[in-house]
Every structure is written in structure tokens, then in C-alpha cells.
Amino acid sequence: MDKLLIQGGRRLAGRLSISGAKNSSLPILAATLLADDPVTVGNVPHLHDVTTMIELLGALGVDVLIDEKLNVQAVGGTLTSCRAPYELVKTMRASFCVLGPLLARHGHAEVSLPGGCAIGPRPVDQHLKGLTAMGAEIDVVDGYVRAKCQGRLKGARILMDITTVGGTENLMMAATLARGTTVLENCAREPEIVDLAQCLIAMGAAIEGYGTDVIRIEGVERLHGCTHRVMPDRVETGTYLIAAAATGGSITVDHTVPAALESVLIKLAEAGAAIEEGPDWISLDMKGARPKAVDIRTAPHPGFPTDMQAQFLAMNAIADGTSRVVETIFENRFMHVQEINRLGANIVLDGNTTAVIKGVERLRGAQVMATDLRASFSLVVAGLVAEGETLIDRIYHIDRGYECIEEKLGALGARVQRVSR
Numbered sequence: 001m002d003k004l005l006i007q008g009g010r011r012l013a014g015r016l017s018i019s020g021a022k023n024s025s026l027p028i029l030a031a032t033l034l035a036d037d038p039v040t041v042g043n044v045p046h047l048h049d050v051t052t053m054i055e056l057l058g059a060l061g062v063d064v065l066i067d068e069k070l071n072v073q074a075v076g077g078t079l080t081s082c083r084a085p086y087e088l089v090k091t092m093r094a095s096f097c098v099l100g101p102l103l104a105r106h107g108h109a110e111v112s113l114p115g116g117c118a119i120g121p122r123p124v125d126q127h128l129k130g131l132t133a134m135g136a137e138i139d140v141v142d143g144y145v146r147a148k149c150q151g152r153l154k155g156a157r158i159l160m161d162i163t164t165v166g167g168t169e170n171l172m173m174a175a176t177l178a179r180g181t182t183v184l185e186n187c188a189r190e191p192e193i194v195d196l197a198q199c200l201i202a203m204g205a206a207i208e209g210y211g212t213d214v215i216r217i218e219g220v221e222r223l224h225g226c227t228h229r230v231m232p233d234r235v236e237t238g239t240y241l242i243a244a245a246a247t248g249g250s251i252t253v254d255h256t257v258p259a260a261l262e263s264v265l266i267k268l269a270e271a272g273a274a275i276e277e278g279p280d281w282i283s284l285d286m287k288g289a290r291p292k293a294v295d296i297r298t299a300p301h302p303g304f305p306t307d308m309q310a311q312f313l314a315m316n317a318i319a320d321g322t323s324r325v326v327e328t329i330f331e332n333r334f335m336h337v338q339e340i341n342r343l344g345a346n347i348v349l350d351g352n353t354t355a356v357i358k359g360v361e362r363l364r365g366a367q368v369m370a371t372d373l374r375a376s377f378s379l380v381v382a383g384l385v386a387e388g389e390t391l392i393d394r395i396y397h398i399d400r401g402y403e404c405i406e407e408k409l410g411a412l413g414a415r416v417q418r419v420s421r
Contacts (some may be wrong), residue, residue, distance in 0.1 A: 036077030135230030155180030
């Protein structure tokens with residue numbers, strides 16, 4: 001099994017090009033099931049999770065072609081099965097987003113209950129509640145959601161009990177082909193929701209209000225093919241900026257969307273970073289200084305993203321001062337704490353939702369183990385700062401969400417290599 005070997009103690013410096021957003025690519029690939037015609041998706045990152053989604057489309061009978069520029073073309077009209085098997089869905093929660101498109105386009109679907117990172121309960125009840133309101137008959141049997149409807153789904157007013165990104169995506173996709181008008185309330189407002197909506201509109205959908213907490217969808221008879229370029233990955237952008245800040249470095253990230261990262265940039269500025277931005281780039285310069293400790297509290301967009309909590313916590317571990325990190329989205333998202341403490345950090349958990357971090361001047365390299373996707377990069381951040389050698393095990397978590405990590409960090413001056421030990 002591959003591991004990541006980091007020789008720490010070097011400041012990150014240089015320029016970096018950001019990949020396409022994983023969290024946009026996955027639902028957009030699922031949306032190709034809504035059309036018979038070819039849908040071409042560009043700027044798709046080369047990640048394990050994306051490969052899994054492409055394999056899932058293939059298992060459904062969809063013809064998928066990938067060209068030399070890594071554009072993905074999917075032809076939903078070749079579909080031969082509406083059953084999404086456990087062996088694929090179990091590895092990645094976003095796979096569950098095929099439920100809405102399959103049901104809306106074909107009138108029935110059988111989709112395994114999802115897997116993904118072990119970061120706490122993430123029920124799909126809001127997905128099922130919404131589809132039921134749209135006329136679906138749903139049973140959960142032997143770990144599979146079996147859904148069917150007579151004719152087309154029907155538009156409905158749906159108030160989600162909690163703000164859920166996956167639920168918003170699934171219901172929005174299903175509503176595009178429903179008869180009549182669907183109004184979704186308490187929607188997620190993440191930029192990736194906007195990206196998905198813009199792709200669906202390019203396919204012929206009638207959607208208003210995306211990016212707000214109320215989305216209105218007027219169902220249409222059919223959707224057609226289109227070409228859509230996935231937005232840049234804001235989580236990857238923020239992750240590399242945080243890593244540079246932790247090392248006292250100076251970097252510029254290109255092909256990104258600064259407006260999607262406002263809450264993160266504010267916190268990095270509080271930590272002492274000089275931030276500049278342009279239409280599609282962000283620069284950060286710590287001028288060699290140690291970051292200042294900064295409190296953060298995760299929240300749905302536009303609040304501080306839960307997917308960058310672990311990385312910021314790692315930066316706080318070597319910051320000047322004491323900070324508190326409060327996680328409000330998932331109840332089990334501090335599994336990385338004990339691993340960072342192995343490097344000499346001083347982090348104490350206060351229940352399941354709060355970490356108190358007393359910044360130390362230096363960390364020491366050690367062998368650690370990744371526990372989930374975003375937590376895995378928190379160990380990279382800590383390893384980049386630590387003196388000596390850090391060896392990170394189970395880096396398949398990293399490969400699910402970060403493209404070409406060794407090459408990108410190496411281009412910034414880090415000493416990182418993939419090894420088998």
C-alpha cells in the first residue's frame with residue numbers, strides 16, 4: 001500500500017494551477033443520466049472518486065468516452081440498467097446522486113445506500129422525503145433504495161428539514177423532468193450547487209434561485225446534450241493556501257474562483273497572511289512569519305467550509321496562540337487530532353464538536369495514518385511544517401480528492417514522495 005513520505009521544514013513558494021472541482025464533477029456526471037444525447041464535461045479532475053463515478057455510469061450501461069484532454073463524454077441514452085450496485089456506491093457517498101436522475105428519466109431505480117468517509121451520520125432521509133413528495137414509491141430493502149413512479153414525477157413544494165448539499169442536488173436533478181413546478185426550500189447554497197444548476201440549464205432545464213435557499217424548477221419534457229466546464233476546486237485552492245500559510249510561505253494559485261473562498265481568505269488574513277486576488281487567481285504571502293492562532297466555526301456556505309476545517313486546525317497547531325475550532329456539520333470529524341498530536345501538537349477535544357489548540361513552535365516528524373479525505377491533507381500540512389521525516393499511511397484517502405499531490409507540492413518546493421513500505 002502506498003504511503004507519502006514528507007521531509008518537512010521547507011517554506012512553500014511558487015505558482016500552482018487548481019484542478020476542476022471534485023464536488024461539482026460527481027453530481028454533474030450523474031446529471032448526464034437525464035439526457036439521451038451526449039453530454040461532455042470538461043475540467044474534470046483525475047481522481048479516484050471521479051473514476052468510481054465513471055465506473056458506475058459504465059455499470060448502468062452508459063457509454064463513456066474520455067478524450068486526450070480528459071474531457072468526459074457520457075451518453076445517457078445507452079443506459080441498460082437502473083441498478084447502482086453496492087460495490088461501487090459503498091466507496092463514495094456522491095454515488096447516491098444517481099437516484100434522482102434515474103427515477104426522473106426512467107421511472108424506477110435501485111440504488112445501494114451510500115458509503116464514503118466515516119465522519120459521522122449523513123442520512124439520506126431528506127432525499128427520500130423529497131422524492132416521495134414528488135410521487136415516488138420508495139422502499140428500503142436489503143441495503144438498497146428501491147424507487148418507482150407511475151409516469152413522470154410531479155412537482156411539489158419541499159421543505160428540507162436540514163440543509164443538505166447532496167439532497168439539494170438529487171432533488172434538483174429529479175425536478176428538472178417532473179410535471180409542473182417544484183419549489184425546494186432550505187436549500188444548500190454552495191458554489192457547486194450553482195455549477196450543477198448551470199450545467200442543467202445548458203441541458204435545457206428551467207431553474208431559478210440556485211445559490212439561494214429557495215430553488216424553483218419548472219419541469220420540462222426532456223433534456224438534451226451540452227458541453228459544460230466544471231468550476232475550479234475551491235477546497236483544493238483553500239487547502240494549498242492553508243499549507244503555504246502554515247509553512248510561512250508565499251504562493252499564487254491560478255485558475256480558481258476567489259469569490260467562492262471569502263470566508264477562508266478572511267481567516268487566513270486574520271492569521272497574518274497578505275492576500276491579493278484577481279479574476280481567477282489568489283496570492284498569499286506570510287513573509288516567513290509564523291501564523292497567528294485563529295478561531296473557526298464551520299457552517300454551511302457562505303460560512304467556513306467543513307471540508308477545510310482539518311487543514312486549518314493543522315495550521316493552528318503551529319500558530320502563535322490558542323485557538324478553538326468548532327465543527328457544526330459532522331459530529332465525528334476530529335479523527336485527525338490524535339494523529340497530529342503524534343507530531344507533537346497540543347490539541348484537546350472538548351466533546352465531539354470542539355477542539356482547543358495551543359500552538360507550539362515546532363512539530364516533529366513521525367509515522368501517522370490518514371482517516372478520511374480532508375483529514376488526510378491535514379497530516380500533509382503538519383508534515384510539511386514538522387522537523388524531520390513524516391510518513392503518512394493510507395493515502396488512498398488523499399487520492400480520492402487531490403490530484404497529483406506530489407507533483408503540485410514538489411513544484412512549490414516541498415520534498416514529498418510516494419513510497420511503498
